[in-house]
Amino acid sequence: MNARNRRSAAAIVLALLLLLIAPRFLERGTLNDLWSIAFAIVLASAWNILGGFAGQISIGYSAFLGIGAYTTALLSLKGVGPYWTLPLGALLGAAFSYVVGLPTFRLRGPYFTIATIGVSEAVRVYAAGVSYTGGSSGLRMPPGTFDFGRDYAAMMILAAAVVLLSLWIRSSPFGKALFAIRQDIDAAEALGIHSTRVKLVAHAVSAAIVALAGGLFAINFQYISPGSVFDFRLSLSIVLMPIVGGIGTVAGPILGAIIFSYLQIKLLSTPALRDSYLFLYGGLLMVVMLFEPRGLVGAWQRLQGLVRPPMRKAMPRA
């Protein structure tokens, strides 16, 4: 870890401590909003490990969220303590990511992206059709499993852990392998990087984290259905947050997640805007792709470059 990373890590730990004692001072409504923001940061940063660092854009992450949420709900209904189900959910999420990744990682770029849409749609159709997911009526968590304080603390710790993990990956040899794959997969292979294995590991790590978040989602909302956790729109917002913030950076997904959760909270409270979120998402995506594919972080760097000469050359894009 270099000095810059150590400073960032210290800031994250400090923020975590502040957020953990926040329930003593803040209202429940604000804490709920903080929960949503932390949830979004977990999803965006986890997706960014594969989608950003390695440049493998997957639009199918709702499958992992759903697996985590359903593992927790189904086992809790069998009488297992909900927090004990989280590791199993993460394991199942990682296992499924392996099953999905093994064939699809043979595909490159947009073909991979389209295959992931196919996989997640197949999972969604399947989940809506079988009986143990509760079908369209969904599942309710057993009574007595709800404890906001606990879920809040767990979500904050998870969010901080994911960001710390991203920082560590960025400076580790594993992260360097991911960057190499994003820039030129053939060159990376020539350097001795086993690209499929590296991608599978990154996929598994990010899937496990998203599944964990899914479990916490089930505990916090006490009700899940295939329509809520396997939703295509969910996959969509998971992709949009890091892209708008700045793909492949550590700060980008956090920035994107904060903006999106703020928008979502605002949208939910204003009926006139509630029906235009797709317009907003789509419009944002188009604007980012047309004017600054590196997102807000890229725009910020460009702004800095105008003020003083760039310290080092920008990373060539894949």
Add this chain to the structure above:
Amino acid sequence: MSKILGVLADSLLAGGLYATMAYGLAVIYGVMRIINLAHAGFLMLGAYATLFLFTRFHIDPFVSLAVVLPAFFLIGVALYLAVVRRLPRSGATPSMESLLLLFGLWLVLQNLAYAIWGGDTQSILTGYTMKSISFGGVRVGVPLVLVFAASAMSLLVLTLFLKRTYVGKAIRAVTANRDAALISGVNADRISATAFGLGTAFAAMAGTLMSTLYAFTPDFGRSFLLKAFCIIVLGGMESAAGVALGAFVLALLENVMGAYTPIPTTFQDAISFSLLVIVLVLLPQGLPRLFTRISRPAHTR
């Protein structure tokens, strides 16, 4: 025996529609190396445009094609000039930027439909919606026959256009080898605009045809988009004949699965989506390449 004939007839009829739906995607991919995710949006808007013309002016869905096709061609050309042209040029493989940009466009189109028509399920009921006719003991719905006739006609006209006209030849030239076409003096920008308009018009046409068969919502089109991908990957991405072949194969698989396996119909879409992944992974160059590989002796590969 009549069951087999029925399955074959249904597959052929559905295949025609699928080919129309997939061709729009294939022509844009061929000319620009762009994967047009907004295809699903145009398909859906085509259905809604037909609904609008039907409810407001009582225009028959098949007659409305005369309005829908030129309108969406112009919309496609305008979108190309205003938005798509600004993207960095895709190389041999499509760029992520173009995929995500058009994805954003799809979302905007969906929201447009929600804003105008709301989220309720819509359908178009004409005098012949419920009618069916029989060919040698096989009963098929009248709308399906009409849809097939319209699809077949459009594909025929398209083939003639590609073979006989300058613009059609230029489209084929750019698809086959972009650089060589540019050297020969083809105006790539104009051809790209035409191809984008053509692709958009075909998407809308498929939407119009589907509106006579299925109920639809603003979310309509997503499952068909994935099927269209499946078809163009099966068909080898580039030729119109390949697209027709891929469309027939997918329709046949769906109908055979529905008729001969106990898999419930709710899972049918899951099958074609899984098929998409399987085809992408195992047959990245599609059926035509598979045939040439099989028909040629091993040492000449």
